[in-house]
Amino acid sequence: MGSVEVTIPVIDISGYLSGDEESKKKVADEIREACETQGFLQVVGHSVSIDLQERYLAAVAEFFNLPLEEKEKVALTKSQCHRGYERIGGQKLDELDDQATPDQKEGFSIRRDRPLGRFLEGPNQWPEALPHFKTISMEYYEAVHQLSKTMFRLVALSLGLPEDHFDYFASDPNGICLCRAHHYPPTPKDAAGRTRGVGSHTDFGALTLLLQDSVGGLEVLHKPTGTWHPVIPIKGAYVVNIGDLMQIWTNNRYKSTMHRVISPYSEKDRYSCAFFNDGALDAVVECIPTCLKPGEQPLYAPLKVEDHCIKRYKQSYGAAGTELATAIAV
Numbered sequence: 304m305g306s307v308e309v310t311i312p313v314i315d316i317s318g319y320l321s322g323d324e325e326s327k328k329k330v331a332d333e334i335r336e337a338c339e340t341q342g343f344l345q346v347v348g349h350s351v352s353i354d355l356q357e358r359y360l361a362a363v364a365e366f367f368n369l370p371l372e373e374k375e376k377v378a379l380t381k382s383q384c385h386r387g388y389e390r391i392g393g394q395k396l397d398e399l400d401d402q403a404t405p406d407q408k409e410g411f412s413i414r415r416d417r418p419l420g421r422f423l424e425g426p427n428q429w430p431e432a433l434p435h436f437k438t439i440s441m442e443y444y445e446a447v448h449q450l451s452k453t454m455f456r457l458v459a460l461s462l463g464l465p466e467d468h469f470d471y472f473a474s475d476p477n478g479i480c481l482c483r484a485h486h487y488p489p490t491p492k493d494a495a496g497r498t499r500g501v502g503s504h505t506d507f508g509a510l511t512l513l514l515q516d517s518v519g520g521l522e523v524l525h526k527p528t529g530t531w532h533p534v535i536p537i538k539g540a541y542v543v544n545i546g547d548l549m550q551i552w553t554n555n556r557y558k559s560t561m562h563r564v565i566s567p568y569s570e571k572d573r574y575s576c577a578f579f580n581d582g583a584l585d586a587v588v589e590c591i592p593t594c595l596k597p598g599e600q601p602l603y604a605p606l607k608v609e610d611h612c613i614k615r616y617k618q619s620y621g622a623a624g625t626e627l628a629t630a631i632a633v
């Protein structure tokens with residue numbers, strides 16, 4: 304695939320979690336290097352157990368296996384706060400091609416459960432046909448949110464900032480984190496490599512943690528050559544990538560990289576789950592002064608998370624995203 308080799312670094316963070324100062328520095332250095340080059344890395348030696356990941360992915364597979372009418376009972380289109388089931392083609396995430404076909408994936412989104420409030424704030428929807436799905440999903444949500452907070456701490460250290468610099472954002476109890484499970488149906492040989500699981504996009508938030516099974520298909524763009532490179536699945540690992548907000552904070556020092564899911568030939572279904580930490584609606588993201596080199600100016604105006612999310616939801620959900628944004632504006 305092209306003549307350049309792009310290897311996504313695998314970083315073991317157990318030394319950081321042990322609290323040993325030397326190891327903390329080493330891990331922070333590795334994170335910096337990965338964020339400055341490709342903006343993607345894989346994390347192992349973390350706090351989420353393989354047992355929990357496996358139980359969760361098994362429950363996700365059970366959910367997507369339900370008859371369509373059961374899944375439609377908890378459809379995202381019935382939610383006023385963007386939670387629940389998205390059928391195949393519900394979202395179109397392609398920033399490179401206007402004519403692209405909608406994404407060939409189903410999704411199921413959850414966030415923190417709360418009363419209906421502002422944009423994206425409200426209750427989750429749960430399938431009655433699968434009573435244990437709520438318990439395991441929320442257990443997984445809490446565990447991956449915890450790891451997300453850890454990753455923000457590591458990113459802070461990697462930028463030479465106090466370790467708790469992003470805590471207000473990553474741990475805000477009013478945060479609008481999104482945990483979205485995906486199902487990509489098997490791809491027949493004649494469609495392999497051409498089926499768009501997810502179109503090319505960057506992630507809107509600050510930092511994404513993705514759990515993927517062993518099927519593969521996630522690819523990242525190497526911008527200088529325009530070539531795509533696979534993120535090889537590693538059992539138990541999280542693919543961590545920089546999102547748009549972190550790119551703004553760091554004035555492009557940390558890269559929010561285009562990625563996509565191309566479906567390889569497979570008789571197996573692919574399952575993945577992405578956790579996006581977008582902070583709270585009122586958070587304002589702007590260039591961190593120490594990320595400016597002498598003589599440099601901020602490349603982006605300060606951005607309120609709420610405005611940014613409304614814009615990006617409209618872009619990727621079309622009419623449905625617009626309805627959602629209008630609903631909250633009144």
Ligand SMILES: O=C(O)CCC(=O)C(=O)O
Pocket residue numbers: 485501506513515521562563564575576577
């Ligand atoms: O399922 C995957 O591997 C990636 C999904 C993704 O990039 C996204 O949901 O933003």
Ligand SMILES: [Fe+2]
Pocket residue numbers: 504505506562
């Ligand atoms: Fe993504």
